Amino acid sequence: MATSHAESTYRVIQWATGKVGRQAIRYFVENPAFDLVGVLVTNPDKVGKDAGGLADLPDTGVIATDDIDAIIALDADCVHFAPRGTLPDLDTVCRLLRSGKNVVTPMGPFFRTERTGEYLDTIEAACQAGGTSFHGSGLHPGYASDLLPLTLIRLMSRIERIHVYETVNFFAHPSNYIPALGFGRAPDDVLANPSRSPDTHHIYAQSMEMIAQTLGATITDITTTLELATATKDIAYPGGVVEAGTVAGQHYEWTAWADGAPLITFHGFWTMGDDIEPRFDCGDDSSYRVVIEGDPGLDLSLSRGIRSNDQDGNGALPWTGYIGANAIPDVCDAPPGVITHLELGIVRPRGLVRPASAPAVVR
Numbered sequence: 300m301a302t303s304h305a306e307s308t309y310r311v312i313q314w315a316t317g318k319v320g321r322q323a324i325r326y327f328v329e330n331p332a333f334d335l336v337g338v339l340v341t342n343p344d345k346v347g348k349d350a351g352g353l354a355d356l357p358d359t360g361v362i363a364t365d366d367i368d369a370i371i372a373l374d375a376d377c378v379h380f381a382p383r384g385t386l387p388d389l390d391t392v393c394r395l396l397r398s399g400k401n402v403v404t405p406m407g408p409f410f411r412t413e414r415t416g417e418y419l420d421t422i423e424a425a426c427q428a429g430g431t432s433f434h435g436s437g438l439h440p441g442y443a444s445d446l447l448p449l450t451l452i453r454l455m456s457r458i459e460r461i462h463v464y465e466t467v468n469f470f471a472h473p474s475n476y477i478p479a480l481g482f483g484r485a486p487d488d489v490l491a492n493p494s495r496s497p498d499t500h501h502i503y504a505q506s507m508e509m510i511a512q513t514l515g516a517t518i519t520d521i522t523t524t525l526e527l528a529t530a531t532k533d534i535a536y537p538g539g540v541v542e543a544g545t546v547a548g549q550h551y552e553w554t555a556w557a558d559g560a561p562l563i564t565f566h567g568f569w570t571m572g573d574d575i576e577p578r579f580d581c582g583d584d585s586s587y588r589v590v591i592e593g594d595p596g597l598d599l600s601l602s603r604g605i606r607s608n609d610q611d612g613n614g615a616l617p618w619t620g621y622i623g624a625n626a627i628p629d630v631c632d633a634p635p636g637v638i639t640h641l642e643l644g645i646v647r648p649r650g651l652v653r654p655a656s657a658p659a660v661v662r
């Protein structure tokens with residue numbers, strides 16, 4: 300008799316142990332529906348270390364390797380693929396898919412656009428060759444900017460415009476990336492060389508296209524604007540100081556236009572706390588918000604609960620790992636091919652209802 304979705308255990312490999320990867324290891328180790336069978340690392344200091352230690356857990360017996368061939372040779376149902384970068388290395392992902400392993404990744408691609416179509420065609424061919432599936436699933440894109448609005452539209456009778464807000468307070472959640480993100484630079488310099496590349500809208504275009512296609516709308520253009528705020532005093536953080544008068548707040552807007560009107564706007568608010576001018580109307584900590592103008596208007600805010608069992612540099616980041624990990628059983632059980640949210644529908648996560656384990660500090 301075939302094993303049902305509810306009975307299966309899924310053998311998983313974690314590829315890369317950054318912030319998302321460590322959170323995923325913790326999820327896989329603690330969730331009885333998963334069996335962690337391999338971990339790929341690039342950092343030579345991590346090679347030969349137990350996966351448990353890399354995620355601040357007791358030893359698991361799974362030893363991290365940098366040997367890609369050894370990972371490919373493993374018997375596993377799925378690879379959670381989370382190295383640094385904007386798109387996964389196509390050859391590597393296709394090798395994994397052809398070797399019979401499904402792939403779930405927060406790197407995308409998430410949906411077919413003129414930029415991702417050819418890439419997804421190659422992935423689709425690898426899926427068919429390996430009898431496997433591929434799913435791009437992250438937080439933004441991958442959840443807050445597509446699945447969440449697509450879920451909310453069931454409550455509407457008419458839609459004028461959709462806004463998705465992402466707020467990250469880097470003062471409350473300091474990160475090594477603060478200088479790289481443009482904080483502390485002169486405003487003219489950041490306006491001339493923005494911290495998000497002019498190509499960034501192509502990443503968000505995938506979520507916008509997913510929404511537009513669902514609504515039967517056609518996106519004709521995507522525009523970008525950037526508004527800056529400056530520090531009203533020196534702002535010290537663990538890695539340095541953002542000096543008074545330099546950039547301490549950034550508000551990006553990416554807007555998808557349809558029929559000559561703005562249909563979808565993604566707002567990205569990054570701040571170094573409250574001592575900035577102008578103060579953005581964006582809430583005071585890391586959060587997401589979806590506002591839909593129409594009939595009836597909707598306003599949904601998403602932030603972490605007070606009993607959250609994690610601590611990392613960005614309050615919402617663990618979600619990125621969970622969104623992918625929770626989809627793995629459905630992706631593994633699906634027919635071969637590229638699977639977006641539109642095919643995946645509501646996922647049926649496994650093993651979430653269980654007693655709590657000790658809190659971990661995720662670096």
Ligand SMILES: NC(=O)c1ccc[n+]([C@@H]2O[C@H](COP(=O)([O-])OP(=O)(O)OC[C@H]3O[C@@H](n4cnc5c(N)ncnc54)[C@H](OP(=O)(O)O)[C@@H]3O)[C@@H](O)[C@H]2O)c1
Pocket residue numbers: 314315316317318319320339340341342345381382383384385405406436437438439440441619
């Ligand atoms: N869609 C979303 O909402 C969303 C949100 C957050 C992140 N992401 C994506 O998820 C992925 C993981 O994010 P993260 O925050 O965990 O990243 P991270 O902490 O910056 O690093 C991920 C890991 O990638 C490996 N790595 C380091 N340098 C590399 C290089 N030059 N090329 C390839 N791999 C390298 C390292 O693994 P080892 O330490 O194991 O050697 C590193 O720890 C990224 O691609 C990110 O863009 C997506």
